[in-house]
Amino acid sequence: MSAPERIPALSLPADGPDEALLARGGLTVRGRIPQASNAVLYCTVELDGREAACVYKPVAGERPLWDFPDGNLARREVAAYEVSRATGWGLVPPTVLRDGPHGEGMCQLWIEPVTGEDAEGGELLALVDPEDPGPGWKEIGLAEVGEGRTALLVHADDPRLRRLAVLDAVINNADRKGGHLLPGAEGRLYAIDHGVTFHTEDKLRTLLWGWAGEPLPEEAVEVLGRLAGALAEDGPLAARLRPLITAAELDATRARVAALLATGTHPRPGDTWPALPWPPV
Template structure:
């Protein structure tokens, strides 16, 4: 199914109490996730009631983490997460995120031997069913660097390729968006991402500004996250600023999401 009419910059109304039209359940989602027409807007609704319990995250907190990710992205200047609000929907409280119309080319892809790598960076080497070599690669773009930085600050435990969307714009360059931030902001290091291709690169001045601003606005997330989690954001920012570059993946646990796409 294809949907059009999504505008990730539309700020959704958290107090909307008009008609909802649930257009369908999104397949491939691990939680109960619905495509919804909410008044004029097309959005992704994830009711708290449909959240799958996880061993390491407190129950019923994923929707707040989705909203916290949007607020961090907007307030710190990353501008990488589609507008997301907490809303009282047909299945109760949940997150509602503006829909992004996907573009033709995904920023994260699997390529084989004969494919042109272009400027893309390989991050995972694997073998296909017939032992043919395959690589998970991602674009080498500044916006993707900023998303990788955002994930380090948000402690994103699930940055799969499918959670990076590109939106072609008729009047400007393609935009990048990150989605599915339900398992971000744990107080302990959980980063699992496919965007490790920038490891060891030094931060630019712009990256340092984004980090500083992230530290400044972290306190604004205290109604959505626990105080320990807010302090942990500030600590991650401090550590990253001290390190001065994109870190390498840790070695004591698997640093990629599964599946990677």
């Protein structure tokens, strides 16, 4: 499958009030989110009488990784937002790079997840009987649940998750866990934690393998075709990404988009990198 002919040029949206608030507002640290592996600070940001909660991840609080360069996870988070914004799917909350109380870092709008009966669309992940996953679920793999028992880990056959699976394939997300999925108001789905993305090597590691090898939805093919144009040397998305990732990483992003369009299918797990994140949540 190839991209449809005569795809309209992609016009990236201008920065809106959320981006302006995050980038220019007064940032006040209110506390730290302790379970995060890197420094993640819960903050409020205020500008012209408007205030919002946000997350601030200073570069100074990033732990070194063996396979990613030091000190640029924040920029990768912003790059993931730029690609998400270019798709028009709105999967990543508004995210900017800015200076803060602890130096340069990423600043992202806080999303309060909607849970329980208020969440539209039902559960996104579940452990079910291996013999009968039931309708509406896509298989991920077997998981040990204690006392020698196993269950089948599944994710919902949900178009929001399917969009996210495409986005993750484009940005080469090496850590898509269940805890990174935030159901929002009015049926929205948000995804967070995109520091380990855009590597030049294939590092896709995700829970969203349920569509592996299946044809991409027509909507995704159209979006990918537009992304290809926006990622061209003179494209608007390429201009936004150049200050955030390396030239080689930008080239690799173009190649991933081209490969998705050439195959017309969701990618399958590779054999040189663990396919599933651990822990999965």
